Amino acid sequence: MNAVATENPISNEQALIDLVLGKARSNRIDAQVSISRQEAWEAGVVNGSIEQLASSVSLKLSMSMHLPDGRFANVSSNDLQEASINALANDAIAMAEAGEADLHRGLPPVEKCGKAEVENLDDKGEGFNTERMLQNLLDTGSQAQSAYPHMIGSCDCSASRKRKRCHLVNTRCVDLVTTSTDYSISIELVAEQNGEKQRGYDSTRARRLRDLRPASVVAEIAARKAIRGFGWKKASSGPIGVVLDNNVASELIGVVKLLADGECFISKRSYWVQGMGKAIASAYITIIDDPLVRGGMGSRECDKEGVQAKALTIVERGTLRSVMTDTHSARKLNLPLTGHADGISNLILLPGSKSQDELLVELGTGFFVTGIQGHGIDITAGTWSKGASGFWVENGKIAHPVQGVTLAGKLDDIFKGVSAVGNDPKGDTDTISPSLLIPHGLTLGGE
């Protein structure tokens, strides 16, 4: 079963674009319309048998209508018959008319729009064969179970492939077509020993099939994660020095999505509102948002307003330099338009020069954190509190696994407390950080 190519426009695409923009122009208003088509294929294999096979093609038309005084509305539909879209466009205009004036709203300036050059975002589905991928999952699952026969009780392997085409046009003659692909393989294992169960998980994601890590490598890492937790202990409550591994550090910096978001600045929700131009992190921390990374999971040529993508330095050696904006937040805050109507692209904490082992030696005694759980973040008060798991470290060496504890602190203390940055950034997500050493600022909740 091979997915259908997404190269071409849908059959009535130009007619729908002309309908929407024509209606806007005849009402003397601005509008943007985007039409997207996505094909997806997913498979799941559990304990050596195929359990899920799904394939789909989905279409969507989104439009926004902008009156001259800034009143606007967004609507979308996947019912692409012309009569339905005509009715939807009328609804959008009526919804916009019921709104309130806001001169900060509107389409972006034409000179900011366009497509940046970014490589390796779309392999056009070349070389992908669903039967081969299914066999790969089946083989990987059985290899993982035979490599650790007494330990792995259950093995769940899944894979997906998506290809998307998007055509964006507005009444100021911006006309952009973008395509992209997205592949993933994930493996979840349950290990059992003496009645105790531990879960191990790992995954690989890439924009091109050839850049996926082999499923066998993913399974090996998932198996090691499942097994390394046996014999875990809790730890005593109190202030603690930590090394966050690159997975955990990558999750931690995800908080910047909101802390440096234009709309959160307008709502005064972010505690960084009072930090522009000031030190909000240690001098070891530089965080950029870069949509131009070759094959990056978050890479894009433009955002959903059609604003051309470019890299942005958000934090420079600890100082807050920029906020991520779209047309509305840029005008409202009187800040540069940065092309972030879709949020972050690839949010990256730049690597340092130290290996993870060197960070553990510098830590001496403390907690090496390899997993965090929960949602305990308040971006207004700037507090952070999560479940945590990992390893106790003595004299720079791993001593035993630790589970069933919490870590908590103020984000200001955490960011300012980073005293060393590793050289091991994790690559296949949209938030990428190396391991981090934070000797002070966090409290462990345990026994």
Next chain:
Amino acid sequence: MYPTIIPTAIVPPHPTAIDPAFARRLISTALERGGDYAEVFNEYRRDRVISVRANTVDTATESISRGLAIRVQVGAATGHAFCETDDEKDLLNTAKLAAQIARNSSAGCSANPLNINWKAGIVPHSFYPMVQPIAKISVSDQIVILKRATSHAEQLDKRVINISTQFISWERWIQVFGSDGTNALDFQPMVAILIRVVLRDGDRQESGFASRAGRAGMEFFTIYTPESAAAEAVERAKFNFIATPCPAGTMPVITAPGGAGILVHEAVGHGLEGDFNRKGVSSFSGQLGKMVASELCTIIDDGTVPSSSGAINIDDEGTRSQHTILIENGRLLNYMQDKLNARIMGVESTGNGRRQSYGHSVMPRMRVTSMANGPHDPEEIIASVSKGLYAKQFGVGNVEIVKGDYNFQITEAYLIENGKLGRPVRGATLIGNGPETMRTISMVGNDLKFDVSAIACGKYGQRAPVSFGTPTMKVGNLVVGGVA
């Protein structure tokens, strides 16, 4: 909860309904290569969101999503494909794609599409009658509700510097045909208000959030008023100014009634979903009939709570909703099942088979999960703890179901000292282990309360509206993720 079931509710017709004869053709095509079960799921959904920020209309959005999905099941395997057009050729091709799951199977066709006896159609009794139709709620009506919330919040505290509000509504129609004779239709409304306020006092800023949600029309807001949601959001923010840091460490926890349902949802709810137990990977696997909790615990998952955001008339496989007793006086009686996991485990579906949309797979999901009333007086429960934590308001949580470790946020709590509520302490993460927590619940109050906030449960990337409720509970030791 909602006081009266009104017999003549407004049920708008499914905009893209198909007739049973065509459904039979699709099911026949889907079973061409064999299978145990095939199903046609036909969905139409309209969502609207209006937001008002700083007393000005900020955004207005509407989205329409329609699609027809076909699933074929062979043993534990499911093939799934969907189509978003009315075109007969596309729909029949979709059935062929779903049928591919059976291509390597030696199983015959245990389902016989030519002999399907369709069961009764429309569900006669709705647990969520809609009186003032959502389709007739204008943008202006929604703005009025949001501005009421905004004005009330502004008046409550001079330190308010920003108020952001949202009015969310949706109408969802589902039509389900199954090779087992299922022929079911449901209309599922939802309305909700969300409000976030930010207060500034000197150089300190705090925020507070509140929401209300239910399956009803505009009449929902005459009972759950925007002013009450606004007042709660302001109280949450004000509390943060007076609360001191939460301690860190292990201690007994008492939970207030209502929002502590998040603990039941995470500690035991997910662990009792049928898919995890069929695969044997839950910390509650293999425990049917055994004592898995203290005798004080009776845990129920109920789709029939009137107008609750977690209520369903039928699940997304057309199975009638139920009041399902999962654990009774500590003994595990039932897992939550969809058709496939029930079939493999040799039981009946409990009506828990749900999917976010036609584009998503079906899996067992919760509805309204609760702990039944116990024998204790809430005051007596607090007085029984010499040193511990009283958790009054809650945020979200999650769980790792293999080991059973779960966590949830508290947003308002008080230290308990010598059986009395003492110092207010601010938000933290609490963690515990599900099976251990259930065994150490030692007191259960007689004051069951259901939560009415907007709660969405996430599982494998799918969101489902749910709800929960609890009485006051004495939970035993949990780890508190504070800083003091």
